[in-house]
Amino acid sequence: KPRTLLSRPFLSRTLRWLAAAVLGAGLALPALAQGNAPAQRNTRHALIIGISEYVDPAVPALKGVRHDMQSARRMAAAMAIPEANIRMLRDRDATADRIRAEIESLHARMADGDRLFIYYSGHGTRWYDEKTKQDDCTEGLLATDGQVLTNAELGQRLSPLAKRADKMLVFYDACFSGGVAGAPFRTRSLTVAGEEV
Numbered sequence: 001k002p003r004t005l006l007s008r009p010f011l012s013r014t015l016r017w018l019a020a021a022v023l024g025a026g027l028a029l030p031a032l033a034q035g036n037a038p039a040q041r042n043t044r045h046a047l048i049i050g051i052s053e054y055v056d057p058a059v060p061a062l063k064g065v066r067h068d069m070q071s072a073r074r075m076a077a078a079m080a081i082p083e084a085n086i087r088m089l090r091d092r093d094a095t096a097d098r099i100r101a102e103i104e105s106l107h108a109r110m111a112d113g114d115r116l117f118i119y120y121s122g123h124g125t126r127w128y129d130e131k132t133k134q135d136d137c138t139e140g141l142l143a144t145d146g147q148v149l150t151n152a153e154l155g156q157r158l159s160p161l162a163k164r165a166d167k168m169l170v171f172y173d174a175c176f177s178g179g180v181a182g183a184p185f186r187t188r189s190l191t192v193a194g195e196e197v
Helices: 008-025 065-078 096-109 151-164
Strands: 044-050 086-090 115-121 124-128 137-142 148-150 167-173
Touching (some): 044 096, 065 115, 096 148, 137 151
Parallel strands (some): 044 086, 044 115, 115 167
16 A cells, blocks of 8 residues: 555654654753753744644544653654744644645744744545646645645645744644645655565
8 A cells, every 4th residue: 555755654663763863862952861851942833733633523533642742742852842832733623724734824923034844643534636746646734624635735834834933843743734735745655674664
């Protein structure tokens, strides 16, 4: 079954390795290695979205999302993002309209040159749609209410923020998120030592 380069199994392994390398070595984040939080900076912002339970009971639950949310909070702390600048949407709160509203609110909260961290953990989806893409596949993130934020929509909503931000870091921990992340990532199988990941 094809998965994106940024699909959940690949990304989970990558994040675990990266966290172990950075936190274990204590090189990039010395303050955290010593048990101290870095000095918070009011010019940094985060939007953390995690959906483990969907309104539609036919959508499988994702039990690991609670751990993902904790990891995302730790990442935000490592980036010196103040608690007041972290917005979290979890499960039933993470409707498509609420996600859109929180992204929109970042425009008002941020100043030019600020830094931004966006994290999504939940289901991704894709479907055949000859009207929207020449390669016949539209991809997106599945909100708790079953609505989809497509790759095209997310690109339109996040692009202005990326232009204003000094740095913008976006994590999608979801299947079929390659098209959402944009070029050069595309939905495809990735074979490592004869095993599809």
